[in-house]
Amino acid sequence: MTNIKNSINNMIKDKQRYRQFLKDVKQLPTPYADTVTALTKYIWNFAGSGAMMDVLEEVLHIFQESAADQVPVRQIVGEDPVEFAENIMAQYPEEMWLIKYRKQLRQKVQEAEQK
Template sequence: MSNILDTILGDLGDKRRWRECQVRIKALPAGHRAAAQAVERYLSYFGAISKGDVLVQMTEDLTELFERAASDGTPVRAIVGDDPVDFAETFLANYADGQWISKERRRLTAAIDALDGGKQGA
């Protein structure tokens, strides 16, 4: 029964962890909250994470980063640097295995390898 529910609803534990992160982000000071939400939004659009557990881990790590920075009094710009897009994409690189494109890259390689039969230039 649990497998059926997970298939239909997704992993409820992951959803609970994600919701907890959202509560933690909302509890941040205004500037850190706005920055964390902006980075998370960018990551969700640009990152195309298809594995729920990877998405949740990424969100937890992002939340912890901004929580620590807020508690240490670290300004937002010191976290993200001069180029917030570069920061977000560098951060995302740590979670690349969860991106849907990783699966498609493996699928393309396997398809070409199968056609090639191990021979180069066929």
């Protein structure tokens, strides 16, 4: 019963965090908000659990600081926004199914080589 209660509480907290995240994104200047929205959509494609808010909040924090310092969006994400997103996601391997499956594939090939 305690596990169910904890799960429900976590879901409610995550939903509240996500709502706040969306509000915070809307407060960013347009190029920053649009970029965070695009990154969010991309990152969600690889989400493996409910712990995605940590990833999204990190992205938001980077863009909030950059917007305050008037750092151009292209300077934040670099030449390849996919590479930027992948670097962020790589910091959260437990939350990303893609990274998990990449790791498993590498491990399976290594095991196969040893046979």
